[in-house]
Amino acid sequence: MNYFGGDWTRQKIEIVVDYAKAYLTIMNKYPQFKTLYFDGFAGSGSIVKDEIEIIKGAAIRVLEIDYPKTFDTYYFVEKSDSNKELLQEEIESKFSDRNYFIVNEDCNQKLNSMASFLKKHTNVRVLAFIDPFGMSVNWTSISCLKNLGVDLWILVPTGIGVNRLLNNDGNIPDEWFVKLEKFLGISRDEIRSRFYKEVKTVDLFGDSVSMAIKETNCVQKINDLYRERLLTIFKYASEAFVLRNSTNSIMYHFMMATNNKSAFKIANDIIKPKFKL
Template sequence: MKKLKDNHFGGSWTEQKVIILEKYAKAYLQIMKGKPWKVLYFDGFAGTGDIVIEGDIEDNIIKGASKRIVSINNPIPFDICYFVEKDSIKASKLKSALHFIRKENVHVVSDDCNEKIKKMAEFLQNNNYKALVFIDPFGINLDWASIEILRGLGVDLWILAPTGLGVNRMLENKANLPESWWLRLERFFGVNRKLILNTMYKEYVDPDLFGGITKRTIKVTKATSKIFEMYQGRMKTVFNYTSDPYIIINRNNSVMYHFFLASDNQTAINIANDIVRPYNDLLDYR
């Protein structure tokens, strides 16, 4: 069994993720070249333009997804690149960094992705555009409504699903979650808590010696895989297909995220699967 440190494969998992996106974006633009519509890139959790990879000895700074995307000219550039970053200081840093590379039709706004994605959906309804959308949050900051709104709009969506770090951490072992967490999970999955409870927990009934029973509610084993299956299932109610995920693990081999593509186009999914496969092949679990 190979032992890998944080998905290292010439870099960290964070770097693999943006490399996967960049490879996909180039393949996507190759297909879009010469088509009778324009192409929009929308990044809902954009960051500063750089990513700091923390190392044991020293930190390493790599180019974030945004810088990579606005630098693409070959086969064609995106007609419009639109970046949303909630933190205004980060957004202003990002704007300077990106405008240094390309100014024309590169927009950076400081706002909540859940708000701006609605505006983007309206734009796609009224204009002859297809869109590549990248959603890269740290936690469960994306509402289900923000995904549902993309149905039938010609969107290819790469999403970092916080299956392990976000959702699994919230699902306490005995289903004893605070109300605010249930509400957050309902907003994330777009389903009611009963369905989440039935999917993620099992009820055990223990008979006692004198004919009584004790009920125990316990989280299912392999909960992170179940969370991914549930989220993927939800995605398939909006998009025709989803790709195999790039499964992101930490040093202890615990799953943190599933990174995958949702699209209405089978060719897009085949391309994504080809890109993702070598990264997963290096992992030593599953």
């Protein structure tokens, strides 16, 4: 079961659904392409609060879109057995006519297999939604999508994930550095230089010492870095929709990367009015 985290839970789903509708409207004009919806963290199909379903998950909302066309194929990845079973039951009961696959695996593996598949099937175009709780998507899983026909919506845990591993004093434990390197795909020296400044000072006995001080506005800087990283793989990356918790702290940045200029423009057009939510 997936639980309601806050308004951001609803907001990211609305963005993906709006984009999927626009995507299918455009792709309907290009019947030579086969469309695939890839949901890497598909969930259980519904989102509950106090044991009551309050919203449908993105998987179900995207399956509900049938005008002007449905996706030719739906591919759902869900690592939890129980969530996968719940999603499967719901899809079987309501959308049995669709061409869908639900796999109980890790999204990283499936992004890699999808990339190999797309290299062989060049007429397939993908709308991918990557909706993890934390830093579970490795950079190598994103970089394998280079030069492919994928529009990628990705939830980046800037505030809730990366920023929490960047200690104020720069004294980052080795395992946190490994996690940061895997997630961002850059070395720890680069991470240090992006988020810390070295300050020279003197200690109590007059010896010169250098200390690391964390940059200000780091959450925004993490967003800028991730967008910059996406731009090494895709031609365009949208502005980010900022998802905040009830105390107004930034949890995630949600953005879209693509090789298609029109898709990029549509993503920005969808995100911008939602800034006022």
